[in-house]
Structures are given as structure tokens and as C-alpha cells.
Amino acid sequence: MNQDEKLDFYKKQIDLEEQIIKKAKESVEEIENSLVKELILSIAIDSQKHKSMLNALITLVSETSPFIGEKQSDIIGKVIQEHIDLESSAIETYKELLEKLESEKERFVIRAIFQDEIRHHALLKRLMRVIIEKKTLYTSEMWDFLWEDATPEY
Secondary structure (H helix, E strand, C coil), rough: CCCCHHHHHHHHHHHHHHHHHHHHHHCCCCCHHHHCCCCCCCCHHHHHHHHCCCCCCCHHHHCCCCCCCCCHHHHHHHHHHHHHHHHHHHHHHHHHHHHHCCHHHHHHHHEEEEEEECCCHHHHHHHHHHHHHHHCCCCHHHHHHHHHHCCCCC
């Protein structure tokens, strides 16, 4: 598959994910059952993530990564640090909850969220290190970031 074919495929998949998001949101408007509504909306959220990941793939296969200037580095660093702090808090609270829950089904859901938070935290810390070191984001590093965030360990 050449680069143009890949880009076309990724763009078609983005369109499909957008349709899924739209349909999920529309379909819950009349639903009163909160559980069903939230499960359908969680699909829309996953599809939003898929769309973002596909956009990242488009960037990775079609663009070179520019050097991050001092001003952007400061802005990005501040934003990432705020996210790192929030993820740390989430990790701690989910860890505490996992120790208290007795239902294995509830523990399964919370463990999945907890592992997502751990992955997000690690990704953000790595990204912060790159920003602090004022490095250019190399394509291989960006692939690593995408890979680590896309591969949950449930």
C-alpha cells in the first residue's frame, strides 16, 4: 500500500468514525435509560479517540515534525504539566477505589480506567521530557507515543 492509498484509507476511516460519533449522539437523544445511554455514548468517545489516532497517523506518514520553539514549548509544557497532575490524582483515586470494591465486575471496569490513566500519565511524562529537553519530536518517538497510548493492557 503506497502513501496515497494509506492516506485515502485513513481519511475514509475518519469519515466513518465521524458517522459513528454522530449516530451515537443522535441515537441517545430519546433514550431515558441512563445505563444504555452511557454505554452508547462511550462508543462515541472511543470513536473520537479512533478519529484522533487516525489523524495522528496521517500526520506521521505525511509530515515532518517541526522543531518546537521556546514560546510553544512553554505553553505546551504548562498544559502537559496540568494534565500530568490531573492524571496523578486520577491514578491515586482509582487505586484507592480498587482496594475497596468487592464486586469483580465493578473492579474490572475501574481497573480498565485505572490502566488507561497509568498509560496516559506515562505518555504525558515522556512528552514532557521531550518538551523540556527542547527536542524536535522525531517520527520514531511519535510512533512510540501513539503505540503506547493505543495499546491497553486489560
